[in-house]
Amino acid sequence: MPGKSLEQALDWIMKGDNGKAFRKDFEVVLKHVKGLSEADIKILKKVHQKGMPEVEKHIEIEVSGQRSYGWEQN
Amino acid sequence: MKAGSKNAHRQEHARIGGKPRLVLCAPNTPKRPDNLNRLYTLALLYLKNAARQAGWECDLVDAYFSGLPRQETAARILARGAPRLVGFCLHSSSMLEEALGIIQILERQLGRTVPVVVGGHYATHQARQLLEAHDRIHYVIEGEGEGALRALLTALGQGRIRDAIPGLRWRDENGEIRGDLPRSLATDLDELGNIDFDWIEEDIGPADWSMVASRGCCGRCSFCAVGPLWGASGRWRGHSPEWFVARVEELVRSHGATRIIVVDDNFLGGPAPDQRAAAIAALMRQAKIHVPFSVMVRADTVCAYPRAFGELKEVGLHHVLLGLESGDDAILAKLTKGTTRQQGEEATAILDGMDITVTAGTIIFHPWMTRESIRADLEFLNRLMERNPRCYFLGLNELDILCGTPIASEYAGDTWRREWKAADPAVQEIYDRWRLIQATVLFPAMRLAPPEAGLERRRAYAFWQLESLGLALERGATMAREDLFSATQASMSKFLLAQAGRETLERFLEIGTSSRETPDPIDAHERCFL
The missing domain is CATH 3.20.20.70 (Aldolase class I)
Known part of the structure; x- marks a missing residue:
């Protein structure tokens, strides 16, 4: 099923200390999850890129805007 | 037309049919993406009735509802010429900031000071501070607005405030802050009149x-x-x-x-x-x-x-x-x-x-x-x-x-x-991490795949938040921030793949990775009272 391997790879990153291993070495996810397409790998590379360096850009940023409990739903 | 005569022309328009005119405005302010309300400012509708009862014309500009930038808000306030008085609903500090920006634009365009009255949650509890810190604000109404606004407009219609008005603070001609009469409340809300919905002409x-x-x-x-x-x-x-x-x-x-x-x-x-x-x-x-x-x-x-x-x-x-x-x-x-x-x-x-x-x-x-x-x-x-x-x-x-x-x-x-x-610094750290997750993962995702899509989407976002805060809570003590964020990014990627598809996921992953993009400057939390 298209996307299944990508889902498995994301699951793998979320599990235990795998996030740490993935952050240090992108290739590690490829060793553990087989059958990833080029498009999947491209997405995983972006997930890797959006690790802490990305967060650091936001480190001083707080969450803002008019907040509400939300009166409504559709 | 010269600036002076233009101003005179505008001022002339401020009295339509001999009536002085008030423009009431709810300034725009950013909303968080988990704020799903799209509410016009009902207070404006009630206050318009109060102005009419005092014999004034009243126009409304709900910049919050319509999402108007400052320039456009100022243009709409001046659309029928210079009003005699401008009022702002201030429910938060960011609304004050926006209102002050709008007043500056009005003053620049009119070449003179604009009399300003403010009310709302923020103004109610910061009345004295507002008058002390901002000479562009002349009158502050505390609490329920209709009675005090009606009395203020009646007094201004007769030239000036002669006697103290319950619920109103103001700066007099000598710069003294006056007004300490306790607020009054309507005993029968129906007597405030039938609010008129006809003014909402656009985009509703x-x-x-x-x-x-x-x-x-x-x-x-x-x-x-x-x-x-x-x-x-x-x-x-x-x-x-x-x-x-x-x-x-x-x-x-x-x-x-x-x-x-x-x-x-x-x-x-x-x-x-x-x-x-x-x-x-x-x-x-x-x-x-x-x-x-x-x-x-x-x-x-x-x-x-x-x-x-x-x-x-x-x-x-x-x-x-x-x-x-x-x-x-x-x-x-x-x-x-x-x-x-x-x-x-x-x-x-x-x-x-x-x-x-x-x-x-x-x-x-x-x-x-x-x-x-x-x-x-x-x-x-x-x-x-x-x-x-x-x-x-x-x-x-x-x-x-x-x-x-x-x-x-x-x-x-x-x-x-x-x-x-928090009294416990370790628990404060969990909260700090959660705010970063909100700012860098949850809210960007909500902007691309809005929770408005339906009940299932909302529940899915709710479950995602429980799981992610649970991860920060249970493993936060042993997990570096960086590792928590790797796991959270992966988790949101999986969520978006299931909820909104690969294209939305790709757009989400693009956010912040381009050197052209800088994050929005963001101030403190604001609760929505509107």
Whole structure:
């Protein structure tokens, strides 16, 4: 099923200390999850890129805007 | 036309048919993506009535509702020439900032000072500070606005303020701040007149209509700003059921409303909630109106008067917001909520059993939070949603300690929002990490795949938040920030893949990775009172 391997790879990153291993070495996810397409790998590379360096850009940023409990739903 | 004659021309327009003219404005301010409300500022409609009663013309500019930038807001304020007085609703510090920017533009365009009156939650509790710090603000109305505005306009119509006006502070000709008469409240809300919805000429959809049926709340929650605004905690005043249903009928028959958000802080806050609900339902049946509408009520009201909600369901009630706040009774007691976890569970089950959807209001982060209290809240919300398929929450909120509320008196200073930190630094770190997750993962995702898409999407976002905060809570002590974020990014990627597809995921992953993009400057939290 298209996307299944990508889902498995994301699951793998979320599990235990795998996030740490993935952050240090992108290739590690490829060793553990087989059958990833080029498009999947491209997405995983972006997930890797959006690790802490990305967060650091936001480190001083707080969450803002008019907040509400939300009166409504559709 | 020269600038001077242009100004004279504009001033001439300020008196139409011999009447002085007031323009009332709700300044625009950013909303968080988990704020799904699209509400016009009902206060403007009431205040317009008060201005008319004082013999003034009144135009409205709801920049908050229409999402107007400053320049456009100023242009609309001057659309019929220079008004004699401009009023702003200020519910937060960011609205003040926006209003000051708009006033500067007005002054530049008119080449003179513009008399300004302000009111609203923020203005009520910062009245003296506003007059001391901002010479562009001339009058501040505290609390309920209609009576004080009417009296101010009458006085200005006669030349100047001669006697003190209840609920009004102002700076006199000598720069002295005056006015300390206690505020007055309308004894009969119906006497404030029939609010006129005709002014909303643009961009309102059939499902965007909102209404109000009461003011205040019978509750005495220590954090709530509603009681202090309307005079006292625990005080509730309602429009008559006849007044309310007549307005609903007008919205449905004359404006084609297909859904109405009733924004009362407590829709059934009076002494006999069942009788009020029955009267409203009977009048709606009599008028042959059935329109989906949503309300906010207390959990103990639902538990004590379940039939009231059955009656309202029959005439269209489809959604209820319950301010449950916490699943920890000790925290509920600290908040003087007056309800228990069990009541929250019962109320949700009663409404869910009637096929009424429920938004659970939450306050997870506060000065007393511990690992155990957060764990209890997560477990409570998880169980609530698993047991009730029509229940969800939008965000895991923090406590705002706002000026004027009972709880604020326990904190030093007179600022609008009191700063607080958790007693346990390790728990504060969990909260700090959660805010980063909100800013860098959750909210960017919500902007691309909005929770408005439907009940299932909202529930999915709610479950994602429980899982992610749970991860930060349980593994935060042993996990570096970087590793937590790798795991959270992966988790959100999986969520978006399932909820919105690969294209949306790719757009999400692009955010912030381009060197051209810089994050929005973001200020502190703001609760929406609109």
